[in-house]
Amino acid sequence: MAWLEVSWEGRDGRRSRVGLCSLAALGLLVLAVLTYLPPLLVAYRSHGFWLKRSSYVEQPSIRFRHEVLLLGLLRGGGGGDFVGWSSFPACNRLLGARLRVPLVSAREEDINQDGIMDLLNFWLELPLQSSEEMVGIQLLLTFTYQLQRMSTFVMQSMAFLQSSSPVPGSRVFVSGDLKLHQRQPLSHAGLDNRYNLSVINGTSPFAQDYDLVNIVAAYQERNVTTVFAGPGPIWSVGRAPSEPFVIQAIIRYPVELIVYQPGFWEMIKFAWIQYVAILLIFLWIFERIKIFIFRNQVLTTVPVPPVSPVLSYKEHQS
Incomplete structure (x- = not known):
């Protein structure tokens, strides 16, 4: 047995x-x-x-692409009187007489010297005629955004700044963070470049491709985007007729909490x-x-x- x-x-x-x-x-x-x-x-x-979901902390590698699209609303325009400028020649040709060529300065800084940029200092001086008064702006800047601690995620993203003032201004100052917004978790490994596409079709000759409504609507269809988050813009008044309108933006690249699929x-x-x-x-x-x-x-x-x-x-x- x-x-x-x-x-x-x-x-x-x-x-x-x-x-x-x-x-x-x-x-x-x-x-x-x-x-x-x-x-x-x-x-x-x-x-x-x-x-099903996990997270980790990483500071993304972000670089400014030097692509700019600016629209400025003039006082008394009623939404129809505006000036603008972009870094795309085709868009500037469409602006015609409303085109104002500004002086632009953009400097990225690596504050902690770790090889990853920490913020963007953006300065724009938009020339105006003596009779023109600025009461609102819409500014779009594009970036290359990359994560690589888990999966390698690469996309082209944007920061959209919009502000208006009841009183004509001489300068507007904004400061905030370029924050990552996820509707779905990222993969834990591999290469994800599905959103590595231009936010603005800079070679298009058609006006609808430079319409901010169309650009933002198409961008928001993505499951992973970036948004500009910060306190409200600060307007300064008292512009002399010969002085340009100044836009100063400080955009920080913060450490992010990344959600991914284990x-x-x-x-x-x-x-x-x-x-x-x-x-x-x-x-x-x-x-x-x-x-x-x-x-x-x-x-x-x-x-x-x-x-x-x-x-x-x-x-x-x-």
Whole structure:
């Protein structure tokens, strides 16, 4: 008859065994099922067993593409009188008499000297005629945005600044962060360049391709975008007729919390930790139950006689 050794009874070295085709063996099987299966059910039913989303911190690598689209609303224009400028020759040709060529300065800074740019200082001086007064602006700047700690994610993004004032101004100042906005998590590995497309079709001869409504609407169809976030713009008044209208923008590139889809092994690791944490409790409880059952012969077992040291030595010599 085949035997199965079932347990050590404490520290006294006594062991027990049961037949493979016995009620005690069936009891051992039931105890094993009750030990290992319920922790799995408890971990699964408590939610969060499978890690569907995770996150990490990374400062993105952002570079200004020197692509600018500017519209300025003039006082008394009623939405129709405006001036503008862009870095795209085709758009400037469409502006015609409303074109104003500005003086532009853009400087990116790496404050902590880690090889990643931290902010953009943007300065624009827009010349106006003596009779023109600025009461509103719409400014669009484009960037190259890259993440590479987990997956390599590359896209072309934008910052859109819009502001107006009831009083004609001489200068507007804005300061804020270029923040990442996700509607879905990124992948945990590989290359993702699905949004590495131009925000503005700078070669198009058609006016609708430079309409800010169309540009922003198409951009917002993406699942991953950037938005300019910060306090409201500050307007300064008192522009002399010969002075240009000044736009000053400080755009910071902050450290981001990136949401991503975990890989298979990360999901298994997270689930295994939860399962083992609950399993240890069940192992302790059912080990005590098993000792009680077999020590008190609730299920019949056969003691294993201790092996004599002398006999063991002779058997070894033979």
